[in-house]
Amino acid sequence: MTEEKNLKIRSETIADYAGIAAVNFAAFGMTEESSIVALQRQSENFDPDLSLVAEIDGRVAGHVMFMPHRVQLLGETVRAVNLAPISILPEYQKKGIGGKLIEAGHNLAREKGYDFSFLLGHPTYYPRLGYLPNAYGFSTLKATVGFSRPGRDQSHDLPALTTRPVKQGDGPTLYSLWRENFLPEVDFSLDPGEALVEWVSPNPAVEALAFLSEDGSEIVGYCRTRKATPEKPIMFLAKDGAVARAMLELLAEKKAEQGEASAVEFELPLHPSARLSAELGGGAHCRTGIYTMACPLRPSLFDEYYAQVNAGERPPGFPIWPTAFELS
């Protein structure tokens, strides 16, 4: 490992933005990660101190972003950071710079009171920096909804909902719906807050729909989904089980418009502990793996959560990633 003599690790400034974008492009060979960095800067959670650059001879040679989050664990809200993305200019890779950036970020996050760092990443690289595997999972609940065409024969006991795109002013209502759906039960839930950018996607191929009550006066459901795959929502919130089923019928109609068969198999982003999972008949499954990692920064509730998950006493938690990660 070569030591870079003029290496300086420091927090980003606005003057670094172009250099950081260039490093991300060079390291990943595409612009998606630099866009993710730019989008994360728009979040209310963003802390520029935790977006670190490795500067060599006055040039940005590496970058890492640690994004602050409020995370649900064992019924409480704790503070953690998400490491994403990290990039080193190809000519400076494998010289220990990535490791130094991550260590510096951990130290700063620890000083700022964050309990742990989490990421989705390569299982041979991050463990040497303290990351543990199987820290969280991806959860789905499968539900089949049939329909008849043409026209719809909606079940009569379900509310007749209407939909519209999410718009300015919806944030607080959607946030309280999110709280009702995921708190306090669902471990690793990432608190989206009220800002509109957390509820609408930067990707035009993803639509964010508000579902309105029969009289149109109240938002009773929310679904963010790729238009091409309404049966696999990214986020799905409903006031109760009847609303959820009515939402599924409307989403099944969208799928029917795409010329599919007479029933739609949904994969809903719901955790076994989510209230809605039980109301939809249960059967949610959360799978974890070696890519879903977290690094404790100090003794905290995370240790207890991790011990329980790995002893099989509790299902792994389930984060739904911020809209900034929906570009592809």
Ligand SMILES: CC(C)(COP(=O)(O)OP(=O)(O)OC[C@H]1O[C@@H](n2cnc3c(N)ncnc32)[C@H](O)[C@@H]1OP(=O)(O)O)[C@@H](O)C(=O)NCCC(=O)NCCS
């Ligand atoms: C991943 C990356 C940030 C690591 O930074 P770095 O400064 O090169 O890493 P370090 O010098 O601290 O560590 C180097 C070690 O990590 C390993 N490593 C680097 N990238 C790796 C990867 N993607 N997967 C697994 N191991 C990796 C190297 O093989 C090396 O191992 P060795 O010491 O046994 O030879 C950098 O290689 C990079 O920018 N890669 C392209 C972008 C990327 O993949 N980002 C991470 C997405 S999860």
